[in-house]
Amino acid sequence: MAFAGRLGWSALSLGVFVALWWIAALVVDSRLLPDPPTVVRALVVAAETGELIFNLLVTLARVAASFAIAMLVGSALGILLGLSRTADRLLSPWVVLFLNLPALVIIILAYVWFGLNESAAILAVAINKIPNVAVTLREGAVALSRDLAEMARIYRFGRWKTLRHVILPQLAPFFAAAARSGLALVWKIVLVVELLGRPNGVGFELQSSFQLFDVATILAYALAFGMIVQAIELGLIQPWERAANRWRR
Amino acid sequence: MTAVSIEIAAKTFPASGGAPARRLYADFSLEVADQSFTALLGPSGLGKTTLLNLIAGVDRDFEGRVAFSREEPRIGYAFQSPRLLPWRTVLENVTLPLPKTAASLTRALGLLTEMGLGDAADVYPERLSLGMQRRVALARAFALEPDLLLMDEPFVSLDEANADRLRDLLAELIARRPTTVLFVTHDSREAVRLADRLVVLAGPPVRVEQDVAVTLTPEQRTMPGEVDRFREASLGLRRGAVA
Numbered sequence A: 001m002a003f004a005g006r007l008g009w010s011a012l013s014l015g016v017f018v019a020l021w022w023i024a025a026l027v028v029d030s031r032l033l034p035d036p037p038t039v040v041r042a043l044v045v046a047a048e049t050g051e052l053i054f055n056l057l058v059t060l061a062r063v064a065a066s067f068a069i070a071m072l073v074g075s076a077l078g079i080l081l082g083l084s085r086t087a088d089r090l091l092s093p094w095v096v097l098f099l100n101l102p103a104l105v106i107i108i109l110a111y112v113w114f115g116l117n118e119s120a121a122i123l124a125v126a127i128n129k130i131p132n133v134a135v136t137l138r139e140g141a142v143a144l145s146r147d148l149a150e151m152a153r154i155y156r157f158g159r160w161k162t163l164r165h166v167i168l169p170q171l172a173p174f175f176a177a178a179a180r181s182g183l184a185l186v187w188k189i190v191l192v193v194e195l196l197g198r199p200n201g202v203g204f205e206l207q208s209s210f211q212l213f214d215v216a217t218i219l220a221y222a223l224a225f226g227m228i229v230q231a232i233e234l235g236l237i238q239p240w241e242r243a244a245n246r247w248r249r
Numbered sequence B: 001m002t003a004v005s006i007e008i009a010a011k012t013f014p015a016s017g018g019a020p021a022r023r024l025y026a027d028f029s030l031e032v033a034d035q036s037f038t039a040l041l042g043p044s045g046l047g048k049t050t051l052l053n054l055i056a057g058v059d060r061d062f063e064g065r066v067a068f069s070r071e072e073p074r075i076g077y078a079f080q081s082p083r084l085l086p087w088r089t090v091l092e093n094v095t096l097p098l099p100k101t102a103a104s105l106t107r108a109l110g111l112l113t114e115m116g117l118g119d120a121a122d123v124y125p126e127r128l129s130l131g132m133q134r135r136v137a138l139a140r141a142f143a144l145e146p147d148l149l150l151m152d153e154p155f156v157s158l159d160e161a162n163a164d165r166l167r168d169l170l171a172e173l174i175a176r177r178p179t180t181v182l183f184v185t186h187d188s189r190e191a192v193r194l195a196d197r198l199v200v201l202a203g204p205p206v207r208v209e210q211d212v213a214v215t216l217t218p219e220q221r222t223m224p225g226e227v228d229r230f231r232e233a234s235l236g237l238r239r240g241a242v243a
């Protein structure tokens, strides 16, 4: 099966990566480049103290909150920009501005203006992501079919039916694209936000390990979180996308 | 119940993208009687689809008015292209405009079967041939039990046998449940076969060039010889002059 084949290739490719890493670690032979077993041991240690799970959950909660806000606000904004020429003319320079504002600037300003608290952290991440979502969904809204909108109007679909059966299915690929690139961006930025101004989470843990030059723990956390994000991609986004694309030839 | 009175003082498509402005209609009027079957004939690009869009209320950007003899008539519109929702199955496409009742479902399934699409009810439209998609769009328009049925060249891209079957089906459905029909076609045989009034349009701007009542009996309509004779006599067409 194609899926098994793809899985096989992924496994092979990851295996080669781990092998190269292991060889490099053996050659360098330094605490600063631990070999895979050392990283796994660090992972187990962190897991046993319960710190790993706690920090992962905290970070995941932040990712979920800022991701949800960014998708909601970004989609609404993007659809508005796509449907209204006036709104597009008025607001797209802002979108471009925020799109190009470095994440770090937004984070620092959020902390400075709103204090070192949870809302500021989540807001900072969301603001970083909103322009991306808006730009993607704007493409989707611009491409909405007029033919189908007219059809829905003549057949008196009403607002809810039109949204559910005509508009949202057309936007689904754009939601998926925004969600996918969004997840990757959001979790990276959440770590930075945690590193700069939160007393817990993966980002905070990484900073503590950084100060101790504890590379094994850094890699252990990166590995754990990377796997979670991969699981979300494989277990949530891809199945949803497949279901949404069932109708395609 | 649904007579239509159309008066278009002016309908112009503004110039865009290098194309000059197009004045399609100026002082055009057409009265369509209740429960009549009017066939609209005319050269390509004249504005027939535009006319149906004005009547359907999809295009409100014109001077004039379209009045119906009843408030808010239910309109079934078989567009020139099928306009199905590709992400909904054939059956869902037909039932979506209908109230969610068992009767709607039965009617939809019945129509699909009559159109030879009984097996395709759960298929997504993009997996069907264009001719099949057109039939689904027709089923959707019929299933609504419309007060006014607008059809824009509904039988093109069907093979002759299928098109003939569907013409018979259309005639039968309308006999069963009379409704007002406006039917755009390039095929004058088809028009004579089905309609009780032929309106030949010319222009631009669009004007009614010929307006003929079709006086054939239902039996005569099924006889190709009679249909041809009528075409020649009334439209002044020689055999085969217009497809």
Ligand SMILES: Nc1ncnc2c1ncn2[C@@H]1O[C@H](COP(=O)(O)OP(=O)(O)OP(=O)(O)O)[C@@H](O)[C@H]1O
Residues within 6 Å of the ligand: B013, B014, B022, B024, B043, B044, B045, B046, B047, B048, B049, B050, B051, B080
């Ligand atoms: N949205 C539009 N904007 C600009 N011009 C348009 C638009 N829609 C139609 N037209 C123009 O109006 C004219 C009439 O178009 P219409 O689709 O009504 O023709 P038609 O009589 O239905 O032709 P056919 O028999 O080929 O379907 C065409 O010349 C077309 O280019």
Ligand SMILES: [Mg+2]
Residues within 6 Å of the ligand: B048, B049, B050, B080, B152
């Ligand atoms: Mg047309």
